[in-house]
Amino acid sequence: MNKSDLIAALAKETDLPLRKSEEIVNLVFDTMSVALVEGNRIEIRGFGSFMVKEYQGYTGRNPKTGDKIAVNEKRLPFFKTGKELREHVDEPE
Template identity: 70%
Template structure:
C-alpha cells in the first residue's frame, strides 16, 4: 500500500472526497515528519512506535578495493511494532 492507496481507502471508508482524504494523509505524515525531525518519539497504541536513533561512525572496508574507509555517524528513523500488530501479523500466517 502506498500513500495514494491509503488516501483512497480513507475516502471510501469515511465517504469523503478524495482531495480531502489526501489533505488529511499529508497532515498526518507531515506532523510525524516534524516530530521525528525534532527527536520526538511517536507512539501509536496497538500499532507501534517511531523514534530517531543515532549511530556512531566506524571504520569500514570498501569491498571492491579492500581499502579502509571512515563511515560517518548518522541518525535514522526506527520503527518498533506494537504487541497488537505483531499478534495480528502472526494470526495471518
C-alpha cells in the same frame, strides 16, 4: 498498500473527497516527519512506535577495493511494532 491506496481507503471509509483525504494523509505523515526530525518519539497504541536512533561513526571497508573508509555518524528512523499488531499479523488465516 501505498500512499494512494491509503488515501482512497480513507475517502471511501469516510465519504470524503479524494482531495481532502489526500490533505489529511499528507498532514499526518508531515507531522510525524517533523516530530522525528525534532527528536521526538511517536507512539501509536496497538500499532507501534517510531523513534530516531543515533549510530556512531566507524571505520568501514570498501568491498570492491578493500580500502578503509570513514563512515560518519548518522541518525535513522526506527520502527518497533506494538504487541497487538505483532499478534494480529502472526494469526493464522
